[in-house]
Amino acid sequence: MSTITVRAAAKRFSDGCLALDGVDLMIQDGSFTVILGPSGSGKSTLLRLMNGLETPSSGQIFVGQRPVIPKNLVKIRCEVAMVFQRFNLVDRLSVMTNVLTGRLGRRSWTGTMFHLFRAEDMAIAAKALDRVSLTERAWCRVDKLSGGQQQRVGIARALAQQPKAILADEPVASLDPVTGEEIMVLLREICDQDGITVVVNLHQVELARRFADRVIGLNSGRIVFDGSPAQMTPQALETIYQRGGDDAAAKREMALALA
Amino acid sequence: MGSEPVAALQRPAPALPPKPRAHAWAWAAAVAAFLLAITWHLGINFSALASGLGDIAEYIHRYSTPNFTDWSRYLALMGVTLATALWGTVIAAGLAFVLAPLAARNFSPHPAVYRGAREALNFMRAMPDLVLALMFVAAIGLGPFPGALALGVHSAGFLGKFLAECMERVDKGTCEGVASTGAGFAQRLAFVAWPSILREGFGYLLFILDRNVRMASVLGMVGAGGIGLELYNSLRIFNYDQSAAMILVILATLLMIDHAASWLRRRLE
Amino acid sequence: MRLQSAKWRWPSPSGLPPARLVGGLLALLLVLWLTAPLVELNLPRLASSSGRFLRFASQLAEMPDWGYLPQLLSKLIETMEMTVLGTFIAIVFSLPLGILAASNTSPHPWACRLTRDLLSLMRAMPELVWALIFVSAVGLGPLAGTMALAWVTVGFLGKIFAEAIEVVSPRALEGVRAHGAGRIQTLQFAVLPQALPDLVGTVAYILDHNLRSATILGLVGAGGIGYDLVMSMRMFQYGRLVMIMAAIYLIVTALDRGSDRLRGQVIYGQ
Numbered sequence: 001m002s003t004i005t006v007r008a009a010a011k012r013f014s015d016g017c018l019a020l021d022g023v024d025l026m027i028q029d030g031s032f033t034v035i036l037g038p039s040g041s042g043k044s045t046l047l048r049l050m051n052g053l054e055t056p057s058s059g060q061i062f063v064g065q066r067p068v069i070p071k072n073l074v075k076i077r078c079e080v081a082m083v084f085q086r087f088n089l090v091d092r093l094s095v096m097t098n099v100l101t102g103r104l105g106r107r108s109w110t111g112t113m114f115h116l117f118r119a120e121d122m123a124i125a126a127k128a129l130d131r132v133s134l135t136e137r138a139w140c141r142v143d144k145l146s147g148g149q150q151q152r153v154g155i156a157r158a159l160a161q162q163p164k165a166i167l168a169d170e171p172v173a174s175l176d177p178v179t180g181e182e183i184m185v186l187l188r189e190i191c192d193q194d195g196i197t198v199v200v201n202l203h204q205v206e207l208a209r210r211f212a213d214r215v216i217g218l219n220s221g222r223i224v225f226d227g228s229p230a231q232m233t234p235q236a237l238e239t240i241y242q243r244g245g246d247d248a249a250a251k252r253e254m255a256l257a258l259a
Numbered sequence: 260m261g262s263e264p265v266a267a268l269q270r271p272a273p274a275l276p277p278k279p280r281a282h283a284w285a286w287a288a289a290v291a292a293f294l295l296a297i298t299w300h301l302g303i304n305f306s307a308l309a310s311g312l313g314d315i316a317e318y319i320h321r322y323s324t325p326n327f328t329d330w331s332r333y334l335a336l337m338g339v340t341l342a343t344a345l346w347g348t349v350i351a352a353g354l355a356f357v358l359a360p361l362a363a364r365n366f367s368p369h370p371a372v373y374r375g376a377r378e379a380l381n382f383m384r385a386m387p388d389l390v391l392a393l394m395f396v397a398a399i400g401l402g403p404f405p406g407a408l409a410l411g412v413h414s415a416g417f418l419g420k421f422l423a424e425c426m427e428r429v430d431k432g433t434c435e436g437v438a439s440t441g442a443g444f445a446q447r448l449a450f451v452a453w454p455s456i457l458r459e460g461f462g463y464l465l466f467i468l469d470r471n472v473r474m475a476s477v478l479g480m481v482g483a484g485g486i487g488l489e490l491y492n493s494l495r496i497f498n499y500d501q502s503a504a505m506i507l508v509i510l511a512t513l514l515m516i517d518h519a520a521s522w523l524r525r526r527l528e
Numbered sequence: 529m530r531l532q533s534a535k536w537r538w539p540s541p542s543g544l545p546p547a548r549l550v551g552g553l554l555a556l557l558l559v560l561w562l563t564a565p566l567v568e569l570n571l572p573r574l575a576s577s578s579g580r581f582l583r584f585a586s587q588l589a590e591m592p593d594w595g596y597l598p599q600l601l602s603k604l605i606e607t608m609e610m611t612v613l614g615t616f617i618a619i620v621f622s623l624p625l626g627i628l629a630a631s632n633t634s635p636h637p638w639a640c641r642l643t644r645d646l647l648s649l650m651r652a653m654p655e656l657v658w659a660l661i662f663v664s665a666v667g668l669g670p671l672a673g674t675m676a677l678a679w680v681t682v683g684f685l686g687k688i689f690a691e692a693i694e695v696v697s698p699r700a701l702e703g704v705r706a707h708g709a710g711r712i713q714t715l716q717f718a719v720l721p722q723a724l725p726d727l728v729g730t731v732a733y734i735l736d737h738n739l740r741s742a743t744i745l746g747l748v749g750a751g752g753i754g755y756d757l758v759m760s761m762r763m764f765q766y767g768r769l770v771m772i773m774a775a776i777y778l779i780v781t782a783l784d785r786g787s788d789r790l791r792g793q794v795i796y797g798q
Contacts, residue, residue, distance in 0.1 A: 053435060082436075084431050084432060087436070088432040088439075092454045092455060095456055100539055101436075101437050104440050106439070109449075111536060114443050115538055117538075159434075179736075265552065294616055300609060301606065302668045302670070303613075303671045310670070312582070319562060342563035342567045382777070382778075386777065387743050387776070389747065389754075390757065394581075397580075399581075400577070402568045403567045404568050404570065449787065476657070480656070481747070484567075490660065
């Protein structure tokens with residue numbers, strides 16, 4: 001069971017900003033969840049709490065039975081992979097090496113320190129590359145690839161980890177709409193065919209409607225909506241995108257989201 | 260006595276805001292006074308120097324007949340100098356390889372380790388290499404290796420600091436990308452830190468090598484091998500011919516190393 | 529040779545690490561092995577000397593010779609004065625030389641080449657060698673040291689300045705010239721304002737470097753604390769030696785931190 005449980009999590013940053021204000025959440029194993037919300041609502045923070053890239057000021061996070069604490073980070077990160085908005089690949093290295101970094105959590109430093117990998121790791125990485133249709137680019141430097149291709153490398157890296165869950169933090173925000181949709185299709189495919197739990201941060205409502213099983217709306221660090229896409233009425237959307245009295249900003253956010 | 264536009268021209272111009280005081284001249288005068296005070300305190304007499312300018316031509320003339328009869332010995336000594344510089348640079352690279360990741364805030368395993376590594380690098384830098392060479396010669400004995408050790412320790416301080424600063428500039432997202440796969444300290448170094456700074460780091464290494472070749476040529480003056488001692492002895496007894504020859508050998512070698520380093524740097528582009 | 533079927537491989541088509549990397553490393557190891565005798569690498573002697581090193585270090589822990597303090601301070605001040613004076617003289621001389629050495633402001637391509645070569649020669653040798661030469665020219669004392677520092681710094685600063693001038697925007701130059709400005713005015717209003725701001729960081733670095741050099745110029749009699757340093761070591765006056773080493777460490781570190789902070793301020797705006 002790799003249910004991700006968030007219990008009364010709150011996060012206040014050192015500059016005083018309250019990113020999350022008491023969030024309770026349980027992500028079901030094998031589901032495809034989309035987290036919607038305006039910028040600054042705490043979507044990114046919530047996702048990053050799940051694999052330990054941020055620590056909560058109060059509350060607890062669990063992946064399966066394991067609490068997300070420094071002692072467990074390596075094991076948790078083996079099971080929970082992440083895909084980033086700006087891809088976060090190592091520019092100078094090849095596509096294959098970047099995908100292979102997905103295997104690092106399970107290997108000790110002795111061989112990998114010299115960029116040596118086992119044959120089975122190479123096979124897993126090759127399969128992941130094939131899954132995202134980038135096999136013929138295996139030896140290219142990643143900074144020579146297009147945005148869409150780089151994001152697919154990011155997804156291949158996540159797949160190479162053989163994770164139980166994939167967290168995607170605004171994976172399509174830096175991509176054009178067509179490429180973005182291809183990425184969402186890929187993520188959905190991975191969820192359906194491999195049974196991997198997928199949690200995606202988005203601000204495009206249409207994509208949420210089309211791909212999600214469950215939509216969670218976040219605003220000012222609190223969950224204000226939790227239901228299926230069918231339940232996303234215009235009133236629900238307004239609740240998600242409201243901006244504390246500032247109607248103009250709210251309307252702008254919604255316009256952008258519905259574009 | 261005219262139409263409106265002309266009357267407008269005849270109105271006095273609006274008052275400008277008060278001009279900021281010209282501090283620049285005050286600063287320049289203070290600096291000049293300060294420098295004059297230093298000159299006086301050091302007991303330097305520039306007018307005497309200026310009147311002695313005529314002697315400069317004569318002085319330069321003393322070097323005009325370099326004596327190369329001992330050229331094979333000079334070349335051998337230069338070879339020792341170069342070898343000392345190479346070993347010193349390799350030792351520095353080894354030390355910096357270990358210390359630089361610890362001295363980079365984003366890779367260091369613990370803030371205390373970070374502070375410790377930074378202080379260690381500072382300490383290694385602070386002592387002039389000649390002083391370190393003196394100490395190592397006193398401990399190990401005469402010869403080029405104490406010089407190589409001194410160069411290694413001292414330039415590791417610089418190289419380590421440069422490399423650590425390079426690492427701190429690595430994009431935070433890239434670090435997080437690999438960290439999110441569960442990679443440990445050594446793995447993050449191998450896949451994020453070193454690959455990202457390789458080009459810049461190698462440039463710094465060449466800079467350090469260049470610097471070490473220069474310093475190695477004078478280490479001989481404290482008994483650490485190389486051509487330095489020869490030159491020192493020769494100039495002390497005012498043997499200008501031999502000194503001129505040695506200076507030319509040193510100059511030629513240094514310029515060659517400079518060119519080789521630039522060529523290497525360009526080949527990496 | 530292909531490592532496709534081996535248990536461990538590198539991430540490359542052949543399974544082997546990049547040829548250039550391996551070739552370079554092997555070449556380096558070969559050169560090191562060949563030059564080891566030149567350097568008189570003697571590992572057993574090294575191991576046994578650690579004992580001597582510790583004894584030396586423990587001798588340094590002797591009581592400092594407080595009676596030496598006045599002379600120490602005066603020599604330290606002399607060292608710092610040499611640094612400051614040498615650097616400023618260098619700044620004054622490197623401005624016109626830099627202008628001559630920059631291809632866009634030099635009056636004649638020959639002047640440009642000649643100046644560049646001259647600057648290159650000036651910085652070719654370490655300060656200590658120049659100090660040795662200047663001592664034989666003007667005698668013992670801080671004058672020789674100051675001259676040596678200034679000489680090498682001009683070689684360095686002149687080149688930096690020439691490069692800064694060469695990257696000045698030509699449009700700014702044209703704009704000022706189009707209004708009838710003469711050569712000097714062009715320099716004053718178009719070239720210098722663009723080229724100068726970078727120099728503050730460079731001057732900070734140079735002061736730092738020159739202070740370190742100045743501490744040892746006394747070795748050849750060119751003024752500063754270097755002479756006392758070497759003498760106290762040769763005569764085993766460890767009480768003085770530890771004070772000198774501590775003093776050098778303090779002033780070099782202080783300037784190092786100061787110049788870091790100054791550079792930080794200049795880069796990120798005052």
